[in-house]
Amino acid sequence: MAMSDSNSSKGLGGQGGPAAPKDPVERREGFFVMFETAIEATARPDSKPSQEVYLEGNYLIDKARYIGGVTDEEMLKMLTTWEGFRKLVHSIGVSVKTAREDAAVIFLMQNWGRTSKYETGTQYRVACPGDGTELLLTLEDIGWSGDDMAPGKFAFEFDEEGQLATASIVLYLHDGYHAPELTAEPPVDFSAPAYRKMIAGSLLHRGNNRRLKTAIDKAARGEDVTIAYIGGSITQGAGAKPIHTECYAYQSYLRFQELYGKDGGENIHFIKAGVGGTPSELGMIRYERDVLKDGAAAPDIVIVEFAVNDEGDETKGNCYESLCLNILSAPNRPAVVLLFSVFVNDWNLQERLSPVGRRYNLPMVSVKDAVTEQFRLSKAEGNIISKRQFFYDIYHPTNDGHQVMADCLAYLFSEAGQWPMGEEEEDTLAGPPVIGNDFVGVRLLDRNSDLSQAGTPVTIEAGGFAETDEDVQMVEMDDNPSGTPQFPHNWQHTASSGGESFKLKLTSRNLILVFKDSGSAEVGKAEVLVDGQPVLTADPHVNNWTHCNAVILYQEQQSREHVVEIWMVEGDQDKSFTILGFGYTV
Known part of the structure; x- marks a missing residue:
């Protein structure tokens, strides 16, 4: 509420307010791109701990469409450029409610620049009240750079890692533009019969429960049982706040512990190995390291979640x-459960991947089957959880969404324990695959590998790639809230490394290169040759953020000796490039 001059007489019951408040300014039409969203301060290598919200590409469009309810295609298109954004948006309303009263929060709006994407655009920072009061940023009052090309990201910066808050962002429109009114939704009733019915719809395929039932009986006897999860960013916990305890993996582990654990459940153990932005092409390479812990662990149940990541799998x-x-x-014959998560546009790769589950008669759980039909309903028609309640962004679930996923798995756990023990397995693993089995037995080769134990002749000459890159993708593994470096035993070329190539000689049928993507202008491209022939120009800027990229260099039926060379491309010799590792089969 606007206040009058400071010399006004006291009003409001002597509380120091004005006797005659000014008339309220009429609120502009607008739409939310974040609505009462849980945020968490994540450690960043070169800046304050923060929660980042990326806006480039379709990110902001999808937030406007699915969170704000905007359907006007012209308005949505305007959000993709800074010129269009300024024409459409009059002001930005930001409200933050911190879990700790003394927590300091800085709101950042950063535009991507024309000259240098991450460096020449405007970075506007402003302190936010932590009590939920809306901070209004009028765009015409802020000095913007002439180099601003497009909205890049919002961020909430904190003083300490792990701090939690709830945030909303609304874009208020210039006169002449209109947005649907946002109405508050009732909280999700997780105990309602309709909710339980929805969850039951997630059971895509019962499969043979023998392995799962064996693990359940083992747990109930008080023996140690380990449940493991491997997948992409959803399994990592993206969207869950705090990420390590509110993610679907940890929550479903707790449900299993409650159902079948002995004496408080201390005999039930947890492994989480989700890595954001990566498909099963990388997952199979790191399985031995991240799930089996290089032989130290032998999980009894493994949840496999790549239904929304495997579009990037070259082998389909x-x-x-x-x-x-x-x-x-x-x-140890572990149980395998296939989990099919879903994006905000109701898409996943269930149709491609579910035949694998049917081929080996595996239990399959589909979050897509559970939630997508009711997404289309209004509350009056029977909607149980809306897309705005389920999705943190266009890819990842909110805490409520993660709870739905955990409940879907818990339903399988509960039902499987009540079913009769499945039949003894015939040799279902023998015979032809339904898609392919070319990478069975894949092994990781990195700087830490014992070449004498590689199972195949291997020689490596690091050449100009002799350094070790410490700025690698960080991932919250297991129940650890802090990031664990991915592929820390790597080979890096730097600006001062010289022009020698990296040389790898090995005998194998298949070889996959894992290299580091990056958004830094100091990172360059590398040329990859196999047996003297160019097969790939590895470009870290295709994905343009720090993460692990797996690409097939060759895929053959017979194992034979190959020589792989990696050079910096012409003109990029003074830049860096990181070989994270390789996956190979003999």
């Missing part, structure tokens, strides 16, 4: 089936 399911076979072939 061969890697996924190979991963499942690698898990199923373990001597």
Whole structure:
């Protein structure tokens, strides 16, 4: 409420307010791009701990569409450029409610620049009240750079890692533009019969429960049982706040512990190995390291979640089936559960990947089957959880969404324990695969590998790639809230490394290169040759953020010797490039 001059007589019951408040300014039409969203301060290598919200590409459009309810295609298109954004948006309303009263929060709006994407655009920072009061940023009152090209990201910066808050951002419009009114939704009733019915709809395929039932009986006897999860960013916990305890993986582990644990459940153990932005093509390479802990762990149950990540799998399911076979072939005969998550546009790769589950008669759980039909309903028609309640952004669930996913898995756990023990397995792993099994037995090769134990002749000459890159993708593994470096035993070329190539000689059928993507202008491209022939120009800027990129260099039926060379491309010799590792089969 606008206040009058400071010399006004006291009013409001002597509380120091004005006797005659000014008339309220009429609120502009607007739409939310974040609405009462949980945020968490995550450690950043070169800045304050923060929660980042990226806006480029379709990110902001999808937030406007799915959170704000905007359907006007012209308005949505305007959000993709700074010129259009300024024409559409009059002001930005930001409200933050911190979990701790003394927590300091800085709101950042950063535009991408024309000259240098991450460096020449405006970075506007302003302190936010932590009590939920809306801070109004009028765009015409802020000095913007002439180099601003497009909205890049919002961020909430904190003083300490792990701090929690709830935030909303609304874009208020210039006169002449209109947005639908946002109405508050009732909280999700997780105990309602309709909710339980929705969850039951997630059971896509019962499969043979023998392995799962064996793990359940083992747990109930008080023996140690380990449940493991491997997947992409949803399994990592993206969207959950705090990420390590509110993610679907940890929450479903707790449900299993409650259902079948002995004496408080201390005999139930947890492994989480989700890595954001990566498909099963990378997951199968890191399975031994991240799930089996290089032989130190032998999980009894493994949840596999790549249904929204495997669009980037070059083999279109061969890697996924190979991963499942690698898990199923373990001597302790673990249960494998296939989990199919979903994006905000109701998309996943269930149709491609579910035949793998049917081929090996595996239990399958589909979050997509549970929630998408009711998304289309109004509350009056029977909607149980809306997209705005389920999705943190266009890819990842909110805490409520993660709870739905955990409840879907818990439903399988509960039902499988009540079903009769499944039949003794015939040799279901023998015979032809449904998609492919070319990568069964894939092994990780990195700087820490014992080449004498590689199972194949291997020689490596690091050449100009002799450094070690410490700025790698960080991931919250297991129940750890802090990031664990991915592929820390790597080979890096730097600006001062010289022009020598990296040389790898090995005998294998298949070889996958894992290299680091980056948004830094100091990182360059590398040329990859196999047996003297160019096969790939590895460009870290295709994805343009720090993460692990797996690409196939060759895929053959017979194992034979190959020589792989990696050079910096012409003109990029003074830049860096990081070989994170390789995956190979003999």
